[in-house]
Amino acid sequence: MIFQIQILKDHFNMKKLPKTYSNILLKNGYLIINSENYGSIEWIKNLIIKTIKKNVKKFDGELNNLHKFVSIKKLNKIRMSVYNTINKNTELKKKYFSVCNNVIDELVGNELAIQKKINISFQLPKDNSSLLSLHSDVWSGDSPYEIVVWIPMVDVYRTKSMYILPQNKYSKFLNTLKKLKNKSSNQLYKKLKNDFIWLNLKFGQILIFNQTLPHGNVINEEKTSRISLNCRFKGLFTPYGTKTLGDFFEPFSMKVISKIGTNYKLPKL
Amino acid sequence: MKKVKGYISSRKVFGNFYPQKVQNLVIRDYCKRKKYFFLFSSVEYSINKSYLIFEELLENIDKVKGIVCFSIFQFPLDNKIRNNMFNKIIKKKKFIDFALEEISIKKKVDILNVNELATIRYEDEIKKK
Ligand SMILES: [Fe+2]
Numbered sequence: 001m002i003f004q005i006q007i008l009k010d011h012f013n014m015k016k017l018p019k020t021y022s023n024i025l026l027k028n029g030y031l032i033i034n035s036e037n038y039g040s041i042e043w044i045k046n047l048i049i050k051t052i053k054k055n056v057k058k059f060d061g062e063l064n065n066l067h068k069f070v071s072i073k074k075l076n077k078i079r080m081s082v083y084n085t086i087n088k089n090t091e092l093k094k095k096y097f098s099v100c101n102n103v104i105d106e107l108v109g110n111e112l113a114i115q116k117k118i119n120i121s122f123q124l125p126k127d128n129s130s131l132l133s134l135h136s137d138v139w140s141g142d143s144p145y146e147i148v149v150w151i152p153m154v155d156v157y158r159t160k161s162m163y164i165l166p167q168n169k170y171s172k173f174l175n176t177l178k179k180l181k182n183k184s185s186n187q188l189y190k191k192l193k194n195d196f197i198w199l200n201l202k203f204g205q206i207l208i209f210n211q212t213l214p215h216g217n218v219i220n221e222e223k224t225s226r227i228s229l230n231c232r233f234k235g236l237f238t239p240y241g242t243k244t245l246g247d248f249f250e251p252f253s254m255k256v257i258s259k260i261g262t263n264y265k266l267p268k269l
Numbered sequence: 270m271k272k273v274k275g276y277i278s279s280r281k282v283f284g285n286f287y288p289q290k291v292q293n294l295v296i297r298d299y300c301k302r303k304k305y306f307f308l309f310s311s312v313e314y315s316i317n318k319s320y321l322i323f324e325e326l327l328e329n330i331d332k333v334k335g336i337v338c339f340s341i342f343q344f345p346l347d348n349k350i351r352n353n354m355f356n357k358i359i360k361k362k363k364f365i366d367f368a369l370e371e372i373s374i375k376k377k378v379d380i381l382n383v384n385e386l387a388t389i390r391y392e393d394e395i396k397k398k
Contacts, residue, residue, distance in 0.1 A: 076309070133311075133325060135312075138315075139314040140279040140289070141289060141315070177316075184322075185322055185325045187324075188321060242286060247288060
């Protein structure tokens with residue numbers, strides 16, 4: 001499966017370790033792959049376009065142009081409506097998983113929990129209302145036993161994308177955090193600005209990242225809109241954060257012996 | 270309608286854990302009754318003693334009329350430290366509300382009332398232990 005990996009070459013220089021997904025994730029903190037199933041990613045895109053069209057009558061079907069049809073004032077209402085509608089579709093999670101099945105299998109395992117609802121983000125040019133400033137998901141209730149699968153529905157680059165701190169800058173980050181403990185997260189971001197990597201992806205590519213690494217986005221200063229999805233996967237039996245199985249996650253795949261085990265009760269005398 | 274920003278916690282709030290969904294529901298309901306226009310909440314880092322996200326809200330406070338927090342007990346128990354944080358808001362002629370306790374700080378005197386409440390509650394918690 002190595003042939004499917006398409007790593008940004010300038011960030012990747014593994015001399016000794018074999019280039020497995022696991023080693024790349026350990027070294028860089030993220031990986032970018034080509035979708036394992038192009039049909040699924042097209043299916044997801046069409047579902048989103050169809051759903052937006054129901055909410056925004058004049059929408060021309062080009063996601064890059066969304067800002068031409070939706071005002072920032074109405075953006076969140078439309079986003080919530082699209083989010084609720086696409087998550088009612090029972091096929092969505094299966095399609096989502098099928099774009100990165102093999103990678104997840106290697107990185108996480110084959111007994112999985114999945115986020116109950118797949119998130120959708122709209123980042124319109126110049127919109128400052130839906131920003132996610134510098135954070136790690138583990139600092140707000142997720143466990144470190146989770147991986148994020150992030151799928152852009154359009155080509156993303158520079159500020160139209162998101163940034164992440166690569167693994168090799170993490171200890172520098174911890175030192176800076178200590179020094180700036182009484183400052184704001186924005187000041188922390190500014191101090192480390194040059195250490196973050198902006199992730200460029202074409203539609204059809206998928207970002208998989210370690211959510212313990214600080215990441216975020218800024219105002220989209222490009223000319224077109226970004227629509228992206230994100231969803232977390234974790235080992236079904238690994239520790240949960242405050243986002244637990246039932247309220248945030250649900251079982252996605254389970255092997256038969258685990259089913260037997262979870263249903264087994266010792267006989268009562 | 271007054272535009273407000275929400276502020277919720279991912280740490281325990283006075284020994285209790287409240288899911289973010291619940292914190293947002295309490296804030297949303299409070300804003301509805303107060304006729305505030307609620308912009309989504311910022312979540313404080315779970316790192317112990319972190320107020321980096323709150324500080325960021327202060328940097329951007331000009332964009333809103335005030336901040337609605339889930340609870341007064343998201344803030345440090347030390348009156349002095351807390352006063353400093355709230356004073357920064359008053360100075361900018363903005364307000365900070367606490368949805369769970371249904372209290373609001375607009376003026377200096379409000380800070381004193383909040384301190385009284387916090388101290389009584391804190392003592393009460395200590396006695397329970
Ligand atoms: Fe995140």
